[in-house]
């Protein structure tokens with residue numbers, strides 16, 4: 469398929485270049501995780517790129533019921549005051565039209581009461597500036613759940629409690645990053661609440677999670693009732709299982725954008741460096757992709 473698509477790709481490139489200058493409606497474009505690695509580009513440099521629509525800062529780690537911010541060598545439990553340096557970069561990203569989310573990680577162990585308290589803590593410190601600028605010296609647009617250890621209890625309560633802060637004037641974005649197996653041990657109950665806007669499934673990390681259309685279709689059917697978009701979570705680290713080289717990524721992107729609830733391409737590790745896909749994703753949407761597909 470890759471070979472047969474190549475001439476088509478060359479033919480539509482001028483069109484993609486034009487449409488890549490236009491930011492498309494919410495739900496398309498590329499997202500990236502930032503933090504946890506000393507090799508990342510600076511956040512503002514990453515956001516200074518029109519192909520990105522989501523930036524997910526990793527992480528606010530839950531140790532039991534205690535949230536601790538740990539993002540990079542300047543912002544971690546040893547240097548909690550250091551996190552404020554991220555504020556102007558977060559504001560820059562938001563100014564570029566990028567939605568900035570803070571990712572929850574760590575090993576949670578929450579009672580229902582804990583979950584409400586953590587939601588309130590997150591609201592006060594990261595989502596609203598009612599009680600001052602907060603540890604990041606900026607507010608974020610939403611919260612991402614990337615929980616892969618600890619207890620699976622009360623994460624649904626936490627998701628609902630965070631959603632409760634969303635108002636028509638101030639939407640609180642919520643996303644979840646499950647591993648590829650259905651159901652996800654940690655996030656399944658939370659996903660079933662239907663409060664997530666985006667689910668970015670991690671199609672990497674072990675050989676059973678490499679991207680195959682049947683797994684994508686299974687997720688798509690599974691999420692159908694939850695009013696959430698399904699995004700293709702990828703690694704750009706060639707040493708990780710499930711790494712997809714650019715040529716293959718193009719054909720896979722071509723496949724996934726045809727699904728009505730397709731969200732975005734979410735880059736969990738590494739720097740996005742496939743030139744075509746930003747254009748594909750920012751092209752005028754699934755209808756035109758279907759048209760291109762029909763031509764083929």
Ligand SMILES: *[C@@H]1O[C@H](CO)[C@@H](O)[C@H](O)[C@H]1NC(C)=O
Nearest residue numbers: 511512513514515516517560
């Ligand atoms: C963004 O890119 C432009 C053009 O390359 C450059 O002039 C500007 O300094 C960059 N801004 C940031 C915050 O990196």
Ligand SMILES: *[C@@H]1O[C@H](CO)[C@@H](O)[C@H](O)[C@H]1NC(C)=O
Nearest residue numbers: 552553554555556601605606
């Ligand atoms: C926090 O942000 C404000 C502007 O939004 C800035 O004036 C201030 O210097 C920042 N504080 C720190 C510690 O970076």
Ligand SMILES: *[C@@H]1O[C@H](CO)[C@@H](O)[C@H](O)[C@H]1NC(C)=O
Nearest residue numbers: 595596597598606607608638
């Ligand atoms: C935070 O405070 C500034 C100025 O006080 C305000 O403009 C902004 O809308 C507030 N809210 C958020 C969510 O950042």
Ligand SMILES: *[C@@H]1O[C@H](CO)[C@@H](O)[C@H](O)[C@H]1NC(C)=O
Nearest residue numbers: 620621622623653654656657
């Ligand atoms: C936790 O995982 C167990 C085993 O898969 C499951 O039965 C239970 O419903 C899960 N609980 C929550 C709150 O997700």
Ligand SMILES: *[C@@H]1O[C@H](CO)[C@@H](O)[C@H](O)[C@H]1NC(C)=O
Nearest residue numbers: 584625626627628629630632
């Ligand atoms: C959300 O808010 C409603 C109404 O204010 C309240 O009844 C409900 O308990 C809240 N749910 C959570 C999970 O906080």
Ligand SMILES: *[C@@H]1O[C@H](CO)[C@@H](O)[C@H](O)[C@H]1NC(C)=O
Nearest residue numbers: 662663664665666694695696
């Ligand atoms: C579905 O999600 C969209 C976008 O997040 C939101 O505007 C809409 O209100 C949601 N619909 C329902 C039924 O929750």
Ligand SMILES: *[C@@H]1O[C@H](CO)[C@@H](O)[C@H](O)[C@H]1NC(C)=O
Nearest residue numbers: 713714715740741742743744
């Ligand atoms: C993408 O394009 C840039 C500039 O044209 C080039 O330097 C880079 O090598 C290309 N990347 C890939 C993976 O083809």
